[in-house]
Amino acid sequence: MILAVVLLALVVTAVAAPAIASRLGRNAGYPLAVAFLLIGALLATRAPDVLDGGTVSLNWEWMPSIGVSFHLHLDGLSLLFASLVLGVGALILAYCPRYLGTSEQHQRLYMLLTLFAMSMLGLVLARDLVLLFVFWELTTLASFLLIGGAGRTAVQPAARALVVTAGGGLALLAAAVLLSISAGTTNMSVIMADPSVVIESPLAPAIAVLLIIAAITKSAQLPFHFWLPDAMVAITPVSAYLHAATLVKGGIYLLMRFSPTFAHMTMWTVVLMVIGLTTMIVGAAFALKQHDLKSLLAYSTVSQLGFIIALIGVGTPGALAAAALHTFAHAMFKATLFMLAGIIDREAGSRDIRELGGLRRVMPVTATLTGLAATSMAGIPPFIGFISKEEAYSALLETPGPAWTGWLAALATVAGAGLTFAYGFRIFYGAFAGPTTQRKLYEPSMTFLLPAAIPAALGLVLGLTVGVLDPLISRTVEDTMLTESHAKLSLWHGFGSPLVLSALTIITGMALFFGRYPVDRALHRHRVPLTGADAFNHTVSGSIQLGSWIGLPARSHAIGAHIAWPLAALLVLGATGIAMRPDVAEPPLSTTRPHDWAVVALLAIAILALCLTTTRITAIVLLGAVGFLVGFWFLLAGAPDLALTQLLVEILTVVVAVLVLRRLPPTFRRIRRPRAILTAAIAVAAGTVAAAATFLLAGRRxxxxxxxxxxxxxxxxxxxxxxxxxxxxxxxxxxxxxxxxxxxxxxxxxxxxxxxxxxxxxxxxxxxxxxxxxxxxxxxxxxxxxxxxxxxxxxxxxxxxxxxxxxxxxxxxxxxxxxxxxxxxxxxxxxxxxxxxxxxxxxxxxxxxxxxxxxxxxxxxxxxxxxxxxxxxxxxxxxxxxxxxxxxxxxxxxxxxxxxxxxxxxxxxxxxxxxxxxxxxxxxxxx
Amino acid sequence: MTAALVVGLLVAGGVYLVLQPGLIRVTLGFVLIGHALNSLLVAAGGMGFRAVSFIGTSHPDDAADPLPQAFALTAIVITFGVTVYLFGLARAGADDAPDEESES
Structure with missing residues (x-):
């Protein structure tokens, strides 16, 4: 019940948001943040239960005929993501008022942000495949509307984001359908409880692939990563909330949720690790190339999500613990960095690190906070980012399979993490170090800084006291892997391979940072031959061309061109039916009378003449003749009412035709010979098929x-x-x-x-x-x-x-x-x-x-x-x-x-x- | 047999005219196809029974099937309505005015 109340409260908040925003303007963010905190507190009342191994569940009938229910469920994994949705959400809403301008209207933004939070929360609580899909698509739509809200330049990026993520949504729908076919239910609890049912079905590989497609489109992994840097046209609060902390974690959530079923499938492990590690390195390298702070952070998000996905691929409890912890850590430092990038943008008027410099002298607090978050991201002790990386290294080294795979994965991660270190420092150094170019800047107000300061400080505090996260992480792993787990997180792991790898990471990062000029030159020397956005645009224009090519036969004003196709289909159908020699009965009475033939002969003459005539008035006279003959035919068939109707209609048709012809030229346009021959051939074929069909099928009973x-x-x-x-x-x-x-x-x-x-x-x-x-x-x-x-x-x-x-x-x-x-x-x-x-x-x-x-x-x-x-x-x-x-x-x-x-x-x-x-x-x- | 020929002739003529340029010819073709289908409806009742289906006028065993006749009767009038509408379209300028070359 409490779960429904939480969702409903968010809906109510969303409905009230426009009214609050029209009254309070940009300051509406504060009451909304309070609402988020209250809703979060409500949910938190059940957290002790959940951490003790209990669950909170709600199951309402929705579509009983197909066994779909409105089924919500709160377990450790859901709690982890729910805390991010509501916690980061509250911070972002508290950040909005100082970031937004006073001149514009913000009703739409606040409402959409709240609705997004509701959808995202629904996504992580849903326990029915159909419900999961519905909330998944709602988050996609909210993201589309929020990106598109940034104005004209945002139209293309918003559309790209929608097509890519909604395409992933279709994959999720397909996966849900196949899952429910193989498991016989849409209830995820039942599906999770016995993974063997799904894993032994022949559909299992297809389901795994579809789930991976859904996850990597949502979480912006190669080759679908391009929509996320594009989406940076959205305003910074949206980027921080959706495109760093929550929405893009949807794919992570999905993969973690289905880990119990697929974690032991080799294909799952290999695909996720290859995609994840490749994305981690490529994304980090791209990030290092960027000068725009938000683009840099976007590629950084792509890279970090790759890291997490690789960990999920490993599939051991330790790896899942590392993935869960890093999801949490990433939300902390990335949301902070985005908010700070927005602050720098607002204060200094630019996000380009080449134009910024020496801001530490004028904005010392901002500089300190950026330093905290960047250090956490770079994985330096004692920040939480260091601990999650340590955990990750030790998990990677224990990758199932040959020992070299673990080392290979770990070394790839070192490369990615080294690059992360390098761009982390680049952000700080580029914006805050060096000579101060803008001396007239001031520190922003504390209300602007506070929402960014909280997660920045948490990154440090939680690093020092990481043990408090043990219950949450353990529960998450237990719910993810359905095995016992006793996570023992600590800052100091003792000397061992992970520490060596961490040191190696820092050395690599330092080398990349200090050698930044040659590194830059090397990175910029190689242009990417085809960007994702280009490939997307080519695909779109290609599909439009394909559609136009397919529609070509119908693009004509000539009536014949439209009639010819269905006519040809009918002819083929009729001819096939006749060729199959249907078994027909003999008619009970003789169907032909001698005087019928007179009508047939006259009709043939009149119709032939009607087809050949070149003057319109002759055509009308002949049409009347045909009509009278048909009327006479009806009389022969014992239908005097029909005959009478036919004759009268014929008279009126002729009158109407004459009225029209009055204003038209006296002759028809000439029919060119080839056309006449072709259409005559079609007509004779149609007539033959019609006659044969009538003969064979009518009146034989x-x-x-x-x-x-x-x-x-x-x-x-x-x-x-x-x-x-x-x-x-x-x-x-x-x-x-x-x-x-x-x-x-x-x-x-x-x-x-x-x-x-x-x-x-x-x-x-x-x-x-x-x-x-x-x-x-x-x-x-x-x-x-x-x-x-x-x-x-x-x-x-x-x-x-x-x-x-x-x-x-x-x-x-x-x-x-x-x-x-x-x-x-x-x-x-x-x-x-x-x-x-x-x-x-x-x-x-x-x-x-x-x-x-x-x-x-x-x-x-x-x-x-x-x-x-x-x-x-x-x-x-x-x-x-x-x-x-x-x-x-x-x-x-x-x-x-x-x-x-x-x-x-x-x-x-x-x-x-x-x-x-x-x-x-x-x-x-x-x- | 003759009913089949009537339908076949009307369909052939109708299809030929419908495929020609100019809305007037198309309308004429449409009228012919309408005739063909009405004849088909009547034929479906069985051309062996041809006495009028008025009670008291003919022997009930010979009477023609009244149901397809009723369908055909309204169909004739509807065909008229559509014909008039097509003529209206031709009149409204969709037909081949000499200065306007329609695609074909």
């Missing part, structure tokens, strides 16, 4: 059970005798509602599409196609309209009402009414808006259909038709709510037709005054 039911029961269930219509409005009303909604969208879309489009005035006014005297031409149609329109409307109404029993219904009636509108509209000049307003029809129709459906709820379900009888003057009329639903359908379809005439005829609304003169001009041009 008895009539469906649904059909039999409908034919026998439609009258009884719905009162209607036109079965197709009863299907539309009674049995499958919801389908119909969906379909008319599509129509409504098409109609409204059309209204929106052509709103205010400019008249594409393609035709010259004196062109042969320009209409002759429109008024004189229109007398006969106008007169005809007077007769035809009332008749058509009457027919439409009749069709609507009888639809339930005879051919007709809402769709057909609306199309007839649409024809009436067209007849009315054509002679009136297309520049007049129709009297009917499409949106009202469409919305009204939709509302009516939906309301009718809701009425059906009275009988238990949406769209259930209600039946009733109405007696008028002795005559009994049966009524059904299907009619009002059909009326809704009618209105929507009519609305869509009206919108087509409205928009395609005029191309704009009358609401745009700018349009009117142009229309008038068009009219004059024609007359």
């Amino acid at each position: 008895d009539r469906s059970a649904a059909a039999d039911y409908l034919i026998h029961n439609a009258k009884k269930d719905s009162g209607g005798s036109n079965v197709v219509n009863t299907v539309l409005v009674d049995f499958r009303g919801l389908d119909t509602l969906g379909e008319v909604t599509v129509l409504a969208i098409a109609g409204i879309g059309l209204m929106a599409l052509l709103r205010g489009t400019a008249e594409p005035n393609i035709l010259p006014a004196d062109s042969a196609t320009a209409p002759p005297d429109r008024l004189g031409n229109m007398v006969i149609p106008r007169f005809a309209a007077r007769v035809l329109v009332p008749m058509t409307v009457a027919i439409s109404a009749y069709l609507l009402f009888r639809g339930h029993y005879e051919p007709g219904g809402g769709f057909i009636a609306a199309l007839v009414a649409g024809v009436a509108v067209a007849v009315l509209q054509l002679p009136h000049g297309l520049d007049h808006p129709p009297r009917l307003r499409a949106p009202y029809l469409i919305y009204g129709g939709l509302a009516l259909a939906v309301l009718t459906g809701i009425g059906g709820l009275a009988d238990g379900s949406f769209l259930r038709p209600l039946h009733g009888h109405l007696g008028i003057g002795g005559a009994e009329i049966s009524m059904t709510s299907s009619l009002s639903f059909d009326l809704g359908v009618f209105l929507i379809v009519l609305g869509m037709a009206v919108s087509a005439f409205d928009r395609l005829g005029r191309g704009t609304t009358g609401e745009l005054p700018a349009r009117e003169p142009e229309l008038a001009r068009n009219g004059q041009g024609g007359s």
